[in-house]
Amino acid sequence: MSQARALKAPTAHSTPALATEQVLRPEVNQAHVRFIGLGKTYPGQGQPALHGIDLNIRRGEIFGIIGRSGAGKSSLLRTINRLEQPSQGRVLIDQVDIAPFDENQLVALRRRIGMIFQHFNLMSAKTVWQNVELPLKVAGVGKPERQRKVRELLELVGLTDKHHVYPAQLSGGQKQRVGIARALVHDPEILLCDEATSALDPETTASILELLRDINARLGLTVVLITHEMAVIRDICHRVVVLERGAVVEQGEVWQVFGAPRHDVTRTLLAPLQARLPASLQASLRASPGSQSAAVVLRLQLVGEPQLSELFTDLGGTVRLLQGGIETIGEHALGQLILAVRGSPLGTAQLLERARRWAADVEVLGHVD
Numbered sequence: 001m002s003q004a005r006a007l008k009a010p011t012a013h014s015t016p017a018l019a020t021e022q023v024l025r026p027e028v029n030q031a032h033v034r035f036i037g038l039g040k041t042y043p044g045q046g047q048p049a050l051h052g053i054d055l056n057i058r059r060g061e062i063f064g065i066i067g068r069s070g071a072g073k074s075s076l077l078r079t080i081n082r083l084e085q086p087s088q089g090r091v092l093i094d095q096v097d098i099a100p101f102d103e104n105q106l107v108a109l110r111r112r113i114g115m116i117f118q119h120f121n122l123m124s125a126k127t128v129w130q131n132v133e134l135p136l137k138v139a140g141v142g143k144p145e146r147q148r149k150v151r152e153l154l155e156l157v158g159l160t161d162k163h164h165v166y167p168a169q170l171s172g173g174q175k176q177r178v179g180i181a182r183a184l185v186h187d188p189e190i191l192l193c194d195e196a197t198s199a200l201d202p203e204t205t206a207s208i209l210e211l212l213r214d215i216n217a218r219l220g221l222t223v224v225l226i227t228h229e230m231a232v233i234r235d236i237c238h239r240v241v242v243l244e245r246g247a248v249v250e251q252g253e254v255w256q257v258f259g260a261p262r263h264d265v266t267r268t269l270l271a272p273l274q275a276r277l278p279a280s281l282q283a284s285l286r287a288s289p290g291s292q293s294a295a296v297v298l299r300l301q302l303v304g305e306p307q308l309s310e311l312f313t314d315l316g317g318t319v320r321l322l323q324g325g326i327e328t329i330g331e332h333a334l335g336q337l338i339l340a341v342r343g344s345p346l347g348t349a350q351l352l353e354r355a356r357r358w359a360a361d362v363e364v365l366g367h368v369d
């Protein structure tokens with residue numbers, strides 16, 4: 001993003017502590033959005049929706065926010081363009097605290113930050129072209145420039161031939177493309193997506209994600225994305241934060257968090273991505289071994305590509321692969337194996353210990369006779 005477009009840091013709001021930190025830790029300058037000690041309590045609510053959030057979103061990354069329903073994801077996202085006002089702490093965009101912004105500064109800020117929604121929020125009585133053009137009209141942009149911009153954006157989102165139709169005549173994916181075009185009219189530097197693909201089928205989701213990835217790469221936009229679909233995070237995000245009851249419980253590179261989740265909430269959220277046992281085996285799983293010869297069933301989450309023969313030898317006994325596969329996140333190979341280990345000289349606890357030498361995360365699923 002050009003220097004000219006970045007808002008000037010108002011000296012009155014820059015604290016000496018912050019200035020010192022920028023000198024000592026130059027990486028904070030990379031932060032496009034910074035939350036510092038952020039808290040939010042809605043009027044009449046006993047529990048805070050957000051508390052103690054310290055988080056950096058880097059310029060040009062696709063940043064995912066996940067968490068259970070009510071964890072505070074939307075509240076956090078909406079503090080970035082001040083649709084929500086924090087109760088404590090600060091939000092810095094390009095090192096500038098946005099809390100003291102007046103109406104005019106807020107309008108300018110919101111033009112730098114596009115937003116797309118689950119239900120598209122299109123005007124049903126306006127055509128595709130008019131929906132995209134409207135924010136430019138409101139901003140007082142002249143007709144030739146408006147036409148140039150709308151044409152360019154409809155081409156970017158692949159809707160040139162639909163410019164004259166009304167939202168009701170569009171598929172969900174096409175509506176979201178209009179939403180994306182409209183969010184980009186002011187050449188924003190940040191794009192906020194609150195469950196932008198949740199109303200779409202898997203194939204359409206994939207095409208919208210491809211578009212977001214393309215926009216991120218081509219325009220260098222920072223994308224902040226909330227979703228309940230873990231596959232979306234896996235497929236397009238660089239980093240991810242996990243919220244629980246308004247606080248950060250885990251954050252990091254997607255391959256690290258998905259490869260070795262540390263928090264129970266993260267494990268629960270990631271469960272849909274986990275390899276499943278065939279139903280017949282699932283039914284025969286027991287919590288404790290029924291006999292001496294029972295097999296222990298383990299789920300291993302691997303980061304990298306270990307030598308399986310060595311792993312199997314290390315576990316001892318006979319090892320049967322029940323389910324497994326390798327996928328790549330970014331440049332990193334992540335594997336999942338479900339193994340049945342029978343006749344190992346190691347007890348269940350020792351087996352777990354041994355498997356942990358090889359895997360980022362290990363779980364005993366049960367025992368089969």
Ligand SMILES: Nc1ncnc2c1ncn2[C@@H]1O[C@H](COP(=O)(O)OP(=O)(O)OP(=O)(O)O)[C@@H](O)[C@H]1O
Pocket residue numbers: 042043045049067068069070071072073074075076
């Ligand atoms: N306008 C509001 N007034 C009062 N409470 C609110 C308001 N908006 C959100 N909350 C509360 O704040 C908490 C966090 O809500 P938020 O919408 O941020 O969660 P979320 O993680 O986005 O959930 P979901 O996945 O269901 O969208 C919830 O307990 C919610 O009930």
Ligand SMILES: [Mg+2]
Pocket residue numbers: 073074075
């Ligand atoms: Mg929400």
